[in-house]
Amino acid sequence: MKIQKFSVSDASFERSPDQDHHVFVANLVDEREGGPITVSYGLWPPNHDLRPTRVVHDVMIVLEGRLTVTSIGGAATAGPGEIVYVPKDQPVEIHAHERGALTAAVTNPHWKRA
Amino acid sequence: MKIQKFSVSDASFERSPDQDHHVFVANLVDEREGGPITVSYGLWPPNHDLRPTRVVHDVMIVLEGRLTVTSIGGAATAGPGEIVYVPKDQPVEIHAHERGALTAAVTNPHWKRA
Numbered sequence: 001m002k003i004q005k006f007s008v009s010d011a012s013f014e015r016s017p018d019q020d021h022h023v024f025v026a027n028l029v030d031e032r033e034g035g036p037i038t039v040s041y042g043l044w045p046p047n048h049d050l051r052p053t054r055v056v057h058d059v060m061i062v063l064e065g066r067l068t069v070t071s072i073g074g075a076a077t078a079g080p081g082e083i084v085y086v087p088k089d090q091p092v093e094i095h096a097h098e099r100g101a102l103t104a105a106v107t108n109p110h111w112k113r114a
Numbered sequence: 115m116k117i118q119k120f121s122v123s124d125a126s127f128e129r130s131p132d133q134d135h136h137v138f139v140a141n142l143v144d145e146r147e148g149g150p151i152t153v154s155y156g157l158w159p160p161n162h163d164l165r166p167t168r169v170v171h172d173v174m175i176v177l178e179g180r181l182t183v184t185s186i187g188g189a190a191t192a193g194p195g196e197i198v199y200v201p202k203d204q205p206v207e208i209h210a211h212e213r214g215a216l217t218a219a220v221t222n223p224h225w226k227r228a
Binding site for chain 2: 002003004005006007008028029033034035036037039057059061063064069071072073074076077078080081082083084085086087088090092102104106108
């Protein structure tokens with residue numbers, strides 16, 4: 001394996017599976033690379049709520065727009081350059097604000113099978 | 115554990131250990147959180163080379179500036195919003211361009227003990 005570089009313009013987005021919504025995800029690094037993490041871009045439509053069913057540690061880095069992540073313990077709103085860390089097994093609701101959002105995300109372990 | 119939100123303005127940067135250089139790192143999530151990943155911000159000075167000795171999978175998301183990561187297999191240059199994935203055990207040299215760089219990084223496992 002060697003180093004890899006990814007950009008949004010080269011990424012292949014597809015509708016996030018198992019959800020009735022319009023979030024698009026581009027997986028960049030997944031289990032096929034042999035490592036324990038998945039790296040992806042996420043495109044979040046404006047004013048949309050998502051309740052992911054993932055049971056993974058999830059790091060979301062906001063590149064554009066703004067998201068609010070709400071859990072039982074509170075809420076965090078993040079904009080460009082900010083990071084939201086969602087520990088495994090934490091039920092959350094993710095809300096993209098009026099301009100939507102573009103995120104980079106890293107999960108451990110993989111959030112879906114390749 | 116609950117969700118956490120991080121921003122550069124709140125982060126505590128310190129000089130990256132074990133290197134004779136001027137890269138500053140702010141660890142945000144580490145082994146004390148109980149998960150297998152470390153999340154950090156990195157501030158890279160202009161025109162500086164770093165040869166990290168990490169033996170971890172390393173995902174670098176460029177937030178500002180520009181970096182070139184060089185390995186035996188080639189080189190990748192990344193700017194804002196772009197991602198460089200460095201697999202474990204890959205010897206690399208990281209060069210920040212003339213304006214330096216700000217990165218968010220996720221490593222698995224932890225790149226240093228908390």
